[in-house]
Amino acid sequence: MKSIIQNIPGKTVLLMGNEAIARGALEAGVKVCAAYPGNPSSEIIGTLAQVADEMGLHVEWSVNEKVALEVAAAASFAGLRGLCAMKQNGLNVASDFLLNLNLTGCRGGLVLVVADDPAGVSSSNEEDSRIFAKLGDLPLLEPAHFQEAKEMTTFAFEISEQLGLPVLIRSVTRVSHARGNVCLDELPQSSHRPGFETNRPLTAFPALPHHKILHEKFNRAKQIVEASPFNIYRGPEKPELMVFTCGSGWMYSLEAVISLNAQDRVGILKLGTTWPLPENLVTQHLRQADRILFLEEVDPFLENNVKEIYAQNCLTLGLKAFFGKTSGHVPDIGELHPENVLRAIQSIMNISYEPRPSDYAARAREAAAELIPDRALGFCAGCPHRSTYWAIKVALALDGRDGIVLGDIGCYSLGIGPSGFGQMKTLHAMGSGTGLACGFGQLNHFGLNQPVIAVCGDSTFYHAAMPALANAHYNGANFLLLLLDNSATAMTGFQPHPGTGETATGKEAPVIDLKAICEVFGARVEVVDPFDVEATVKTLLNLLQDEKGVRVLILKRECALLSAKHQRRLFRVEVDQKRCLGETCGCNRLCTRLFKCPGLMWDKSAGKARIDEAICTGCGVCAEICPASAIRKEKI
Amino acid sequence: MFIPKDPFNVIVGGVGGQGNVLASQILGEMLIIQGYVITIGETYGASQRGGAVMSHLRISAKDQFSPLIPEGKCDLLVALEPVEGLRILAHYGNPGVITLLNLRPIHPIDVISGDIVYPELSQVIAKIKELSRQVWALNATEVALEIGDPIFSNIVMLGALNAIEVLPIHRRGFESVIVDLFPSRTLNENLMAFDKGREVVQKIH
Numbered sequence: 151m152k153s154i155i156q157n158i159p160g161k162t163v164l165l166m167g168n169e170a171i172a173r174g175a176l177e178a179g180v181k182v183c184a185a186y187p188g189n190p191s192s193e194i195i196g197t198l199a200q201v202a203d204e205m206g207l208h209v210e211w212s213v214n215e216k217v218a219l220e221v222a223a224a225a226s227f228a229g230l231r232g233l234c235a236m237k238q239n240g241l242n243v244a245s246d247f248l249l250n251l252n253l254t255g256c257r258g259g260l261v262l263v264v265a266d267d268p269a270g271v272s273s274s275n276e277e278d279s280r281i282f283a284k285l286g287d288l289p290l291l292e293p294a295h296f297q298e299a300k301e302m303t304t305f306a307f308e309i310s311e312q313l314g315l316p317v318l319i320r321s322v323t324r325v326s327h328a329r330g331n332v333c334l335d336e337l338p339q340s341s342h343r344p345g346f347e348t349n350r351p352l353t354a355f356p357a358l359p360h361h362k363i364l365h366e367k368f369n370r371a372k373q374i375v376e377a378s379p380f381n382i383y384r385g386p387e388k389p390e391l392m393v394f395t396c397g398s399g400w401m402y403s404l405e406a407v408i409s410l411n412a413q414d415r416v417g418i419l420k421l422g423t424t425w426p427l428p429e430n431l432v433t434q435h436l437r438q439a440d441r442i443l444f445l446e447e448v449d450p451f452l453e454n455n456v457k458e459i460y461a462q463n464c465l466t467l468g469l470k471a472f473f474g475k476t477s478g479h480v481p482d483i484g485e486l487h488p489e490n491v492l493r494a495i496q497s498i499m500n501i502s503y504e505p506r507p508s509d510y511a512a513r514a515r516e517a518a519a520e521l522i523p524d525r526a527l528g529f530c531a532g533c534p535h536r537s538t539y540w541a542i543k544v545a546l547a548l549d550g551r552d553g554i555v556l557g558d559i560g561c562y563s564l565g566i567g568p569s570g571f572g573q574m575k576t577l578h579a580m581g582s583g584t585g586l587a588c589g590f591g592q593l594n595h596f597g598l599n600q601p602v603i604a605v606c607g608d609s610t611f612y613h614a615a616m617p618a619l620a621n622a623h624y625n626g627a628n629f630l631l632l633l634l635d636n637s638a639t640a641m642t643g644f645q646p647h648p649g650t651g652e653t654a655t656g657k658e659a660p661v662i663d664l665k666a667i668c669e670v671f672g673a674r675v676e677v678v679d680p681f682d683v684e685a686t687v688k689t690l691l692n693l694l695q696d697e698k699g700v701r702v703l704i705l706k707r708e709c710a711l712l713s714a715k716h717q718r719r720l721f722r723v724e725v726d727q728k729r730c731l732g733e734t735c736g737c738n739r740l741c742t743r744l745f746k747c748p749g750l751m752w753d754k755s756a757g758k759a760r761i762d763e764a765i766c767t768g769c770g771v772c773a774e775i776c777p778a779s780a781i782r783k784e785k786i
Numbered sequence: 787m788f789i790p791k792d793p794f795n796v797i798v799g800g801v802g803g804q805g806n807v808l809a810s811q812i813l814g815e816m817l818i819i820q821g822y823v824i825t826i827g828e829t830y831g832a833s834q835r836g837g838a839v840m841s842h843l844r845i846s847a848k849d850q851f852s853p854l855i856p857e858g859k860c861d862l863l864v865a866l867e868p869v870e871g872l873r874i875l876a877h878y879g880n881p882g883v884i885t886l887l888n889l890r891p892i893h894p895i896d897v898i899s900g901d902i903v904y905p906e907l908s909q910v911i912a913k914i915k916e917l918s919r920q921v922w923a924l925n926a927t928e929v930a931l932e933i934g935d936p937i938f939s940n941i942v943m944l945g946a947l948n949a950i951e952v953l954p955i956h957r958r959g960f961e962s963v964i965v966d967l968f969p970s971r972t973l974n975e976n977l978m979a980f981d982k983g984r985e986v987v988q989k990i991h
Contacts, residue, residue: 522872746899
């Protein structure tokens, strides 16, 4: 795995886009790296954490993205190079600091990588983070492939130092979470000693002079980007259609133009420096064609900014037809992919194209429609969240007052769907379940008579729910907070956090105890094992009916994927075929129809439940819920 | 041995948790040491939790291609699960595609709950055969369970892939990649899984 620190210039290795960014930072001599994990950005800092000791770096998982950016900025203020990485939602959290940091500027190179998740494949939202570069007058780079991801990162450190400004790199899923060839350059030897020049303070206030300096720096950035090698044109001198693209759109466009056999009719300008834009280069390419198509992911950022440049120069440029998200030629939601890119070019150029014989395509689609079942997302076999939501469902039914479950971000977000029995009713930002509970927990004054429950994961709690819990106690909100403590940041790949006793680099760390924090914040706190369904339901009911301020129930059970790595299964589980009454039981297939653990199967020929030994993790929870006691668990 | 066309497009598909991302990464590493330009598109995140997962591998002697294979352009399909194989052919298949198929179904939660049915396996296999130029089928999960853990199904499939001789990959290349990627204690099990996969396919032949 350590190919990332091979010091063999010229060697080609297979790297994930995120690893290429990490390698670029190493080649730039980065010293301090910080992030809060979030897909598709997590492997940037994860990769650096693995080599931190060998490379003499400080690498940390910070509690949230704002703190992470502050940690990396401190290194820069003291003259070292700092890297911070996050997903799009993370930049919302970090933006308060970022939009003051632009005014003070920085000293050592400071690079902020934001990996956007177009289509929200592993996110609650779809968001284009590039707007923050425009908002803060900060330089923005967008890599289109793996080699460029590495080179751009190194370049970003250089211009950051040159301008005294943090530089943003915007990646997307298809760059960050894809792999490709990367040719290595040299790893530097550097031992710069940090120091903060106390006679040169960095304060955003007073704003106006600093805003003026920022604009001067931004104007210098405009000159730098004009000559950037990351802006490439491929195509004829005077194409019939000029494609403006960036990021993932580059390789899709290249292939589409070849598939349509339109290499001598369509030109592609790939921009790596998307804010500020190279105005001269853009104008020059606008001049070469009358029809312009924009291909980019999420918002029409490039599209609108190029149109601004066009508006300034329209008298000399003449009439143009613009195509893109605004015209409807490119979808305005979701990812770019080879098909929608090809279709956009095809429809504008009026070229016919058949990817495969049409009778084959028809047969293939027909077979799919006839035979393929949907595959909904769900909790893993043996996931503690499944039993937690089961207990919530049972307790709320027993309580009978139509309780409201407020949630947020993590694996437990799947509580909105069938495998969490549809229990979670709100889903927004990190920690917002607890924040919303602070508000719902006041509405009893107006006659709300539904009990209020917030669910929150352990990592999410440290990230954003702690202030909400302090708020709850201070303002006397009335709710029950369920902390789903699975000892991991599971959704993003099991990164450690302040509750796990381990740092990003695998060193021992003090455990910041969830129970102790909640007690300090004035809550009544209970702890249960969600695999003990009976005790969990009982405690839940008791806490629901207590109704004095904020109560906390910690549901402590390690993530099943983590357990599988270091521990044998707890139980051998089997369905006693004699005791399972099958269709005649009256439970109406409670274990499979309602509980829906992937480790269970309904054996159609026998008309009874069965355990799928390839999937069951031996948690034994189904044995507790079977009304006929037909599922047996035996301790291993 | 060379790649049959350029770019040569491979899809490794299955269900989250079956290790298809890892299988495609191993395959990519085996090819890059032979000088090929590789792009792998991976699906991550929520896909870990029971969803349909695909990895796209583009293999070229000269150019870097995008991480997504265009519609109808899959040359080789490695399906770790039957209906997932069919799902992939529906969009990426063409009359020339070669399919290597693991016969062991994994039921979606809506099948477990009885809300929908999993189709008859024989029907799925028949359709896959109809939509492929050639199909190699084996129960890789069963072979992996014999080794001691279903987790090795993906490696069994890589061994099978080696045996069908479509890609320029070798056992020694596999071994060197495994040594680099995994803790040494799993080396023997991985090699055993690879060899078993080869044997099973050689028997079909």
